[in-house]
Amino acid sequence: MKYLRKSLIFIIIFILLLNLSAFAETNDTTVKKGEDFRGLWVATVVNIDYPTKATTDSQILKSEALQVLEYAKNTGFNAVFLQVRPSGDALYRSKYYPWSKYLTGKQGVAPSGGFDPLDFWISEAHKRGLELHAWINPYRVTKRSSGEPTHDFASLHSSNPAKKNPSWTVKHSDGNIYLNPGLPETRQMIVNGVLEIIENYSVDGIHFDDYFYPDKSFNDNETYKKYNPAKKSLDDWRRDNVNTLIKDVSAAIKSTGKSNIRFGISPFGIWANKSSNPKGSDTKGLESYSSHYADSLYWIKNGLIDYIVPQIYWNIGYSIADYKKLAAWWENAVSGTNVDLYIGHAAYKAENPDPKSPWYGTAEIERQLYLNDSSKIIKGSIFFNYNVMAKSAALTNTVKAIFDGRDGKSPKVNVSISRPTSDITTSMESFYLNGTSDPSQPLYLNGKLVENRSSKGYFGVLVPLSVGKNTFTLSQANSSDTCTITRKASSGSEKMSAVEIPSSSTFPQSQEFWMPGEKIKLSCQAPAGSKVSVTLNGKNYSMKQISGPTNPSGLYKATYSVEYTMPSFSGAPRNIDLGAPIYTVNYKGTVKTKKAPANIGVIMKGSPYYAEALYDVVDTYNAPVSGNGAAYELYKGMVDSVTGMTGSYARLSSGQWVFKDKVKIYSQKTPVNTVVRKATYEVGKDNDVFELTMTSSAAAIVSFDGQNVVLNVSAPSSAAMPKLPGDALISTIKDSTSIYKSEYVLTKKDGATIEGYYVEKTDSGIKLVLKHKPKVQSLTKPLTGITIMLDAGHGxxxxxxxxxxxxxxxxxxxxxxxxxxxKRELESQGANILMTRTDNSTISLAERLTLSRNARPDMFISLHANSMPDNVDISKIRGFSVFYREVFSKPSAQLVYDSVISAHGKNKHGVNKKNFYVTRNTWAPSFLIESDFVPNPVEFEWLTNDKEQDKLAKTISTAIVSYYMQ
Ligand SMILES: [Zn+2]
Known part of the structure; x- marks a missing residue:
């Protein structure tokens, strides 16, 4: 499409100024009439766009009109199509038609204060450089909504021409009333209505949409007989009726001498299919020529209209009605005539949530506009409809970026690939590329159009990788960027150079200890297809091949394994050494043995074997792996029995594992029998405290399931339980003892809230602290006295x-x-804010947790934005999520989540339980926010939009306030 650069527009304005007197009546539209036409349909029927609700209040009608016009101007439109006759009525003062019920709620009722909407729309549109076209639905008299009566003459005002002349109407099978297109009287009525608008209002055009005959079953037999002197077929006669109307309207407009007023029609996108008419398009859809009796080609060829806007509401490549084929067909239809071609776009179909839909995101609209740009004949676009456009920031931004590009307003951005950050080698089969580009120009990846870019030109594309070098070039008119990704072939089985058992493959590599009856796996590597066995504690066990090729030709590495049950021993509890396993391989007669470098031992129950925490905080794990995060923490000096040892981990009597190098391990002849001397319970201002006085320092771990706080202490004795104060958070304490430990179950009172819990080591034992929920003291600053720690992730x-x-x-x-x-939002509510980082410094997860542990805030919030692995198409993943670990953290996490989902319309990724390092704080509600996906172009744009982030901060802050107000 041809469009005017800004400089050219200035020249035109300059010329207009020189000829000021001659052009005094024209408005200040900055685009030459008909060029780069950018229209927006504003439908009034059933209040699709305007007004949002029928009202006589002219203030509301005015402010809603201004909202639409401001939107149109700010988005870059230059024309608005206001539906002024939705159904035999008017949105202006008319002597032929009653006021519309969609405007004021009842047909015939005027808006307050003599307000004339059309007059207001025109003057406000012109002030903003927008053309205002009066959109008329010529034949429709009623538009029945479900539940409303059929053929509802009663709803029509006495001044309605259909009510005055029922003989002009047809009661159609769809339940609606139509003016009969075959009657000369109705045509004259429609012409009068058009002339009235032109004479009384400075509209820029008269516009009809695709509603002509509703369908073939129209009941107009009598009229057909009476008004068909030439004995035409019914189809031709009906087309003639419509053509006559278009001819009459066209002539009437010309007769006014107002040459600036343009007349145009937006028919259904298919005139006729090739199969039924050789002049038709290569399509298979409904045909307006035979279904609506709308012969657009006749109007074009006879110069009856100034422009045509086929409603091509289908995607490029759609098998029944391909946008591209139809656009080309209409180009051909107008070529050689003076009729301008604009395309009617289905904006309402964009942002389909299904990633497989061509209408997913805003890419289809973008593709269609670029396709229009490549045409010399298509001169503009009109979008249906205002409401869906204005509601979608993504769609608005996409369209605006393209308009801005045509106006030369876009900043020049060079194509740049941000992900991968450099040329890489990977074993992945696909890779997600990210980067930025000039949004006003199409972007190509190895020659193929890149879709679903954000309005700022950010892109994200998943590309398949072939084995070897893959080169990706992203290019635009004036810039390009290239990256190379090498995909490694998947490695096959590893070869061995000789028959052997590699020492590093034998189990164990360091001292193992397990209790009698526990099962462990003895394993080693040897050539695939060998016979392998292991000897331990005087017995030999044959092993099974569990990996590697089963039928190898040559020496390939394989793993062998056998389950071993720890033997039982009698006598005093002690540790027994079983020695190191000796592995033997027999590969086709070649025999080799290898002794593992470390021993396996048995720990008998009650054996005096201990671990003492060496550091201020020692993390414990549910299994001898740290990858899933820590479960509890012990404090320096705490002592517990060791009941197992494997790899780098030691197991304590609680079943928790700790890193061996974080504890001192020792044995002595007699067991350490820690005695609990005294137990007390006190209710304080902010916490309840359950305290145990002990003879030596025992390990203690505590958990809370929302009902019971369970404290385990590695002291096999207890004391008399204290009497609970009446205002305690808990109703009972039950204690019990066993060989290694004592357990205390503190049951929460119904209705009480425990907002955190933790164990503190004291000089004489331990304290279990149970946190109260802070009370709101000030309604103006509800967070007064509440300390919240904010943790900006990474850095x-x-x-x-x-x-x-x-x-x-x-x-x-x-x-x-x-x-x-x-921080700013929460502080404005009175909160005291602590931050784990306030600048771009590197802070470890442990440091963040330590900051929180030392400060003991009332709430801890970790802020993150999401991502996905490199082989995922993140352009199709959107959403917001919150993570927490402790049950009592869920209510605040849920409230923040629900508020953000509803206030920002985010995709739901849920409130999830997960043991993240920074959600482990048990001393206060703690949760982690993942706000949107950074590599998703549209979400990145949102995440980096200052105003949106202001709003997000406000939403989160409001949710936190309401949490404390509950
Ligand atoms: Zn993160």
């Missing part, structure tokens, strides 16, 4: 998730921005 050398701008603007920056905004 410094850790960029967090990488998106379209790479490390120049990554997750760590997004998190810190939001943290500051949230």
């Amino acid at each position: 410094g050398s850790d960029p967090g998730a990488i998106g379209p701008l790479g490390t120049a603007y990554s997750e760590k920056d997004i998190n810190l921005n939001l943290a500051f905004k949230l």
Whole structure:
């Protein structure tokens, strides 16, 4: 499409100024009439767009009109189509038609204060440089909504021409009333209505949509007989009726001498299919020529209209009605005539949530506009409809970016690939590319159009990788960027150079201890297809091959394994050494043996074997792996029995595992029998405290399931339980003892809230602290006295998730921005805010947790933005999620989540339980926010939009206030 550069527009304005007197009547539209036409349909029927609700209040009618016009201007439109006759009525003062019920609620009722909507729309549109076209539905008299009576003459005002002349109407099978197109009287009525508008209002055009005959079953037999002197077929006669109307309207408009007023029609997108008419398009859909009796080609060829806007409401490539084929067909239809071609776009179909739909996101609209740009004949677009456009920031931004590009307003952005950050080698089969581009120009990846870019030109594309070098070039008119991703072939089985058992493959590599009856796996590597066995504690066991090729030709590495049950022993509890396993391989007669470098031992129950925490905080794990996060923590000096040992881990009597190097392990002849001397319970201002006085320092771990706080102490004795104060958070304490430990179950009172819990080591034992929920003391500043710690995730050398701008603007920056905004919001509510980082410094997860442990805030919020692995199409993943670990953290996490989902319309990724390092704080409600996906272009744009983040901070803050107000 041809469009005018800004400089050219200035020249035109200059010329207009020179000829001021001659052009005094024209409005200040900045685009030459008909060029780069950008229209917006504003439907009034059933209040689709305007007014949102029928009202006589002219103030509301005015402000809603201004809202539409401001939107149109700000988005870059230059014309608005206001539906002024939705159904035999008017949105202006008319002597032929009653006031519309969609305007005021009842047909014939005028808006308050003599307000004339059309007059207001025109003057306000012109002030903003927008053309205002009066959109008329010529034949429709009623538009029945479900539940309303059929053929509802009663709803029509006495001044309605259909009510005055029922003989002009046809009661159609769809339940509606139509003016009969075959009657000369109705045509004259429609012409009068058009002339009235032109004479009384400075509209820029008269516009009809695709509603002509509703369908073939129209009941007009009598009229057909009476008004068909030439004995035409019914179809031709009906087309003639419509053509006559168009001819009459066209002539009437010309007769006024107002040459600036343009007349146009937006028919259904298919005139006729090739199969039924050789002049038709290569399509298979409904035909307006035979269904609506709308012969657009006749109007074009006879110059009856100034422009045509086929409603091509289908996607490019759609098998029944392909946008591209139809656009080409209409180009051909207008070529050689003076009729301008604009395309009617189905904006309402965009942003389909299904990633497989061509209408997913805004890409289809983008593709269609680029296709129009490549045409010399298509001169503009009209979008249906205002409401869906204005509601969708993504669609608005997409369309605006393209308009801005045509106006030369877009900043020049060079194509740049941000992900991968450099050329890489991977074993993945696909890779997600991210980067930025000039949004006003199409972007190509190895020659193929890149879709679903954000309005700022951010892109994200999943590309398949072939084995070897893959080169990806992203290009636009004036810039390009290339990256190379090498995909490694998947490694087959590893070869061995000789028959052997590698020492490093034998189990164990360091001292193992297990209790009698426990099962462990003895394993080693040897050539596949060998006979392998192991000897331990004087017995030999044959082993099974569990990996590697089963029928190898040559020496390939394989793993062998056998389950071994720890033997039982009698006598005094002690540790027994079983020695090191000796592995033997026999590969086709070649025999080799290898002794494992470390021993296996048995720990008898009650054996005096201990671990003492060496550091201020020692994490414990549910299994001898740390990858899933820690479960509890012990404090320096705490002692517990050791009941197992494997790899780098030691197991304590509680069943928890600790890193061996975080504890001192020792044995002595007699067991350490810690005695609990005294138990007390006190209710304080902020906490309840259950305290145990003990003879030596025992390990203690505590958990809370929402009902019971369970404290386990590695002291096999208890004391008399204290009497509970009346205002205690708990109703009972039950204690019990066993060989290694004592257990205390504190049951929460019904209705009480425990907002946190933790064990503290004291000089004489331990304290179990149960946190109260802070009470709101001030309604104006409800968070007064409440301390909240904000944790901006990542930072410094850790960029967090990488998106379209790479490390120049990554997750760590997004998190810190939001943290500051949230700080400001929460402080305005009276909160005391602590932050784990306030600048771009590198802070470990342990440091963050330590800051929280030392400060003991009332709430801890970790701020993050999400990502996905490199082989996932993140452009199709959107959403907001919150994570928590402790049950009592869920209510606040849920409230924040629900508030953000409803206030920001985010995709739901749920409130999830997960043991993240920074959600482990048991001393206060703690949760982690994952706000949107950084590598998703549209979400990245949202995450980096200052105003949106202001709003997000406000939403989170409001949710937290309401949490404390509950
Ligand atoms: Zn993160």
